[in-house]
Amino acid sequence: MAYATTAGHGEHDEHHPTGWRRWIYSTNHKDIGTMYIILSLVAALIGGVMSWMIRLELAEPGIQFFDNTQFYNVLVTAHGFLMVFFVVMPAMIGGFGNWFVPLMIGAPDMAFPRMNNISFWLTAAGLTLLVSSAFVGEGPGTGWTVYPPLSSIAYHPGAAVDFGILALHLAGAGSILGAINLIVTIFNMRAPGMTFHRMPLFVWAIMVTAFLLLLALPVLAGALTMLLTDRNFGTSFYVVAGGGDPLLWQHLFWFFGHPEVYIIILPAFGIISQIISTFSKKPVFGYLGMAYAMCAIGFVGFIVWAHHMYTSGIGTNARAYFTVATMIIAVPTGIKIFSWLATMWGGSIELKAPMLFALGFLWLFVIGGVTGVVLANASIDFVMHDTYYVVAHFHYVMAIAAIFAMFGAYYYWIGKMSGRQYSERLAQIQFWVFFIGVNVLFFPQHFLGLNGMPRRIPDYPDAFAGWNMVSSVGAAITMAGTLMFYYIIWHTFRYGKVAEANPWGEGATTLEWTVPSPAPFHTHEELPVIGASDHGHGPVHGGLKPAE
Amino acid sequence: MLKKLLAFVLVAAAATLSGAGDLMAETANGEPHPWGINLQRAYSPVMEGVHHFHNLLLVIIIGVTALVMGILAYVVIRFNAKRNPVPSRTSHNTLLEVVWTAVPIMILVVIAIPSLRLLFYSAKPVDPEMTLKVTGHQWYWTYTYPDQDDMTFDSIPIAAEDLKAGQPRLLAVDNPVVLPVDTTVQVLITSDDVIHDWAVPSLGLKKDAAPGRINETWVRITEPGTYYGMCSELCGVNHYFMPIQVEALSKEDYLAWTKQAKEQFAAGDKPAASMARADQAD
Numbered sequence: 002m003a004y005a006t007t008a009g010h011g012e013h014d015e016h017h018p019t020g021w022r023r024w025i026y027s028t029n030h031k032d033i034g035t036m037y038i039i040l041s042l043v044a045a046l047i048g049g050v051m052s053w054m055i056r057l058e059l060a061e062p063g064i065q066f067f068d069n070t071q072f073y074n075v076l077v078t079a080h081g082f083l084m085v086f087f088v089v090m091p092a093m094i095g096g097f098g099n100w101f102v103p104l105m106i107g108a109p110d111m112a113f114p115r116m117n118n119i120s121f122w123l124t125a126a127g128l129t130l131l132v133s134s135a136f137v138g139e140g141p142g143t144g145w146t147v148y149p150p151l152s153s154i155a156y157h158p159g160a161a162v163d164f165g166i167l168a169l170h171l172a173g174a175g176s177i178l179g180a181i182n183l184i185v186t187i188f189n190m191r192a193p194g195m196t197f198h199r200m201p202l203f204v205w206a207i208m209v210t211a212f213l214l215l216l217a218l219p220v221l222a223g224a225l226t227m228l229l230t231d232r233n234f235g236t237s238f239y240v241v242a243g244g245g246d247p248l249l250w251q252h253l254f255w256f257f258g259h260p261e262v263y264i265i266i267l268p269a270f271g272i273i274s275q276i277i278s279t280f281s282k283k284p285v286f287g288y289l290g291m292a293y294a295m296c297a298i299g300f301v302g303f304i305v306w307a308h309h310m311y312t313s314g315i316g317t318n319a320r321a322y323f324t325v326a327t328m329i330i331a332v333p334t335g336i337k338i339f340s341w342l343a344t345m346w347g348g349s350i351e352l353k354a355p356m357l358f359a360l361g362f363l364w365l366f367v368i369g370g371v372t373g374v375v376l377a378n379a380s381i382d383f384v385m386h387d388t389y390y391v392v393a394h395f396h397y398v399m400a401i402a403a404i405f406a407m408f409g410a411y412y413y414w415i416g417k418m419s420g421r422q423y424s425e426r427l428a429q430i431q432f433w434v435f436f437i438g439v440n441v442l443f444f445p446q447h448f449l450g451l452n453g454m455p456r457r458i459p460d461y462p463d464a465f466a467g468w469n470m471v472s473s474v475g476a477a478i479t480m481a482g483t484l485m486f487y488y489i490i491w492h493t494f495r496y497g498k499v500a501e502a503n504p505w506g507e508g509a510t511t512l513e514w515t516v517p518s519p520a521p522f523h524t525h526e527e528l529p530v531i532g533a534s535d536h537g538h539g540p541v542h543g544g545l546k547p548a549e
Numbered sequence: 550m551l552k553k554l555l556a557f558v559l560v561a562a563a564a565t566l567s568g569a570g571d572l573m574a575e576t577a578n579g580e581p582h583p584w585g586i587n588l589q590r591a592y593s594p595v596m597e598g599v600h601h602f603h604n605l606l607l608v609i610i611i612g613v614t615a616l617v618m619g620i621l622a623y624v625v626i627r628f629n630a631k632r633n634p635v636p637s638r639t640s641h642n643t644l645l646e647v648v649w650t651a652v653p654i655m656i657l658v659v660i661a662i663p664s665l666r667l668l669f670y671s672a673k674p675v676d677p678e679m680t681l682k683v684t685g686h687q688w689y690w691t692y693t694y695p696d697q698d699d700m701t702f703d704s705i706p707i708a709a710e711d712l713k714a715g716q717p718r719l720l721a722v723d724n725p726v727v728l729p730v731d732t733t734v735q736v737l738i739t740s741d742d743v744i745h746d747w748a749v750p751s752l753g754l755k756k757d758a759a760p761g762r763i764n765e766t767w768v769r770i771t772e773p774g775t776y777y778g779m780c781s782e783l784c785g786v787n788h789y790f791m792p793i794q795v796e797a798l799s800k801e802d803y804l805a806w807t808k809q810a811k812e813q814f815a816a817g818d819k820p821a822a823s824m825a826r827a828d829q830a831d
Contacts, residue, residue, distance in 0.1 A: 070787070070788075071785075071786045074783065074785075074786065074788075142786070143783070148743075148782075150742065150743045150744070150760060151743040151744065151783065151785060156687075156742070156785060246761065247744060247760065247761070282630075282636040283636045283637065283640070285640065286640050286642075287642075288640065290646055312755050312756055312757050313757045313759065314762055314764035317668065317669060317672040321665055321668055321669070324665065324668065325661060328660065328661060332654055332657070335649060335650070336646070338617060339645075339649040342624060343642070345624045345625070346624055346628065347633070348624075348633070348636045348637070349630045349634055349635065350624070350625060350630055350633075351630045352625070360621065360625065363617075363621060364621075367613075367614055367617045367618070371609075371610035371613055374606070374609075374610060374657075375610060378602070378606075378664040379668050380599070380665070380667035381599050381602050381603055383755045384588065384599050384750060384755065387746060387755075387781040448584075448585065448586040448587075451586065451587050451588050452581045452589060452750075453589055453778070455748075455789075456783075457783045457788065458779075458788060458789035460719060460789050460790070461719065462580075462718060462720050462779075463717065463718055464580065464581035464585070467583055468584065
């Protein structure tokens with residue numbers, strides 16, 4: 002923290018690189034956060050276009066566009082990878098996490114600024130590799146789960162799958178480094194008085210997420226490395242003829258893959274808690290319960306992985322265990338939902354765009370959550386397994402819910418990040434277009450799945466035509482809502498009103514609202530001192546002056 | 550009224566189309582229905598159990614969703630900034646927090662008991678009377694009857710242009726797997742290339758076909774008829790076109806079929822099947 006030594010300097014006399022050096026060499030948490038968000042916006046456009054191509058193909062029975070069905074499978078694969086690894090994770094953890102964890106805990110920057118830089122560039126390199134994998138040979142048509150033997154050299158010759166593996170290795174390494182950085186920052190760089198039990202829930206969420214990343218991603222890395230050597234060096238970890246077992250991959254993949262869905266949704270929990278508290282003008286209800294519910298979800302998330310494998314042939318007792326363990330997750334999740342409702346209860350609610358997206362998040366998360374309770378049961382999951390019911394479930398509970406949290410976070414924090422406020426009218430229109438779009442898109446997929454339509458197919462029996470058409474109409478509405486969001490970003494920077502330090506008023510109590518908007522290049526150079534809040538727990542700064 | 554009329558026209562059309570008297574041209578028992586919003590009808594005890602359990606779950610999840618959405622709607626209207634300009638500062642209520650932890654646990658127990666009962670019931674057949682062996686390949690199924698001198702045949706999907714009247718697209722095959730009704734059938738499932746999944750929704754069947762493993766499931770079909778399913782694990786470019794067609798016959802008809810089938814599949818059908826396979830490979 003060499004730059005944070007002398008007191009009393011304002012935002013004018015800071016020395017920082019300009020031009021391309023400012024970005025390529027950046028060690029500043031805000032600039033790196035911005036780059037993560039831009040990366041996510043680019044990847045979201047690519048992944049979004051892919052999903053629209055998928056929905057166009059599925060609008061009617063019969064093959065419309067993809068005579069080469071391998072390319073359809075490649076699209077399904079790439080859409081999943083992009084959205085998980087290069088849209089949600091970079092935006093939530095690398096983007097908003099980088100930007101607001103130091104601001105919220107009163108730290109001048111991240112603990113390891115240079116490592117922060119390499120985290121980002123590894124992720125960017127991973128994105129490049131992943132996108133190019135679709136154009137190498139026949140592309141990886143394995144689904145994001147990459148199950149061998151389909152992903153083995155015998156059924157996917159050519160370098161495409163190897164490109165995919167290396168892309169995930171790079172993104173994974175970037176994420177692990179990012180996780181270490183966040184953990185060290187949160188553990189060691191909290192401002193005086195900012196105890197764990199006073200940290201804003203967004204910081205709690207990012208901290209739990211960072212631990213999940215740290216524990217889950219190495220398992221994926223190991224599994225991927227074994228797949229890589231199976232493909233290229235004649236090992237047979239997953240090859241039956243050589244004494245290996247394809248089921249080993251499924252166990253390892255889902256040991257990573259299930260925590261991964263919490264890696265995606267926990268930061269969303271944090272964002273939603275901040276937004277609901279701010280726009281209800283109330284402290285979060287049951288703060289400690291909320292924080293430890295996230296820890297519980299993170300922990301239980303590691304011991305439920307085989308509920309993705311109920312039809313794979315694992316034993317009956319194992320399925321019974323995973324059924325019960327999975328259902329337990331509903332308890333801390335329920336605590337969170339009821340606590341959000343209780344936070345709003347008695348509040349003075351302003352339905353600004355971030356709050357609308359938070360309410361939309363609740364809608365999606367509850368619907369996706371209750372179908373999750375259905376799917377937890379091995380005795381009934383096998384009927385829905387690999388059907389559109391699962392597609393509807395995880396898009397509701399995890400994918401679109403996370404996107405709503407990201408939209409909410411963007412509107413909530415864009416004033417702080419850019420110094421310009423979004424247009425409330427446009428944002429509200431965008432909310433309704435997007436909200437109607439995703440529900441028309443995904444709700445009918447429950448029906449398709451119950452009726453027996455498998456996932457990952459470019460053509461389907463004619464009986465499924467009706468709801469597929471409805472779903473594709475929903476995709477068109479969602480597309481309009483998405484493109485509108487990109488327009489709003491442009492509009493914000495071009496026409497946005499100058500943002501105040503705290504545009505949200507009394508409800509916004511966390512430290513980022515005490516610094517000017519846009520947040521200066523360096524913040525909290527003089528560490529703020531945090532006092533006990535008037536309600537016992539929770540993030541309130543006592544007697545704090547804005548850093549100027 | 551209009552709906553009834555439409556249904557009548559459809560049934561009449563189906564009856565006309567199936568006039569050929571061909572076994573496979575009859576209206577199927579187990580297949581997806583246009584605009585269907587629920588599980589396919591059950592034709593096996595396991596699937597009946599799934600229906601019962603799903604009905605219980607539907608009541609619970611719709612109830613929970615309605616409760617949460619109801620509170621949400623009330624809160625947004627009642628505690629809107631215009632109606633409630635001064636927010637309360639309440640952030641704790643121990644009793645409330647205990648209740649919303651304990652009540653979900655009780656609901657989960659209510660779910661878990663029938664769930665586990667159905668799981669253990671569906672896991673293993675009691676006194677199976679015959680065995681069917683299923684082998685998945687890219688992109689067709691092979692069926693073996695160990696009790697009928699290992700009679701084996703391939704079940705090749707029928708391309709859209711070769712469909713006969715009444716055969717549904719992407720679901721019909723040339724040689725459906727034939728099983729007797731009211732008979733507990735042990736089904737052994739494997740694969741000789743990538744992972745597939747042998748699934749027939751209306752019979753409550755879905756199990757991965759994985760190389761190097763023999764997975765077990767079972768079925769007891771309650772009515773004669775045709776039952777369709779699709780491969781349910783991504784297995785490559787023709788994954789979408791790897792259907793399963795089950796013909797359930799009465800026990801007598803089944804015995805008659807085995808005699809005829811043994812001759813048929815011992816004699817001339819094999820080359821035809823491998824030729825079709827060669828077509829698929831292109």
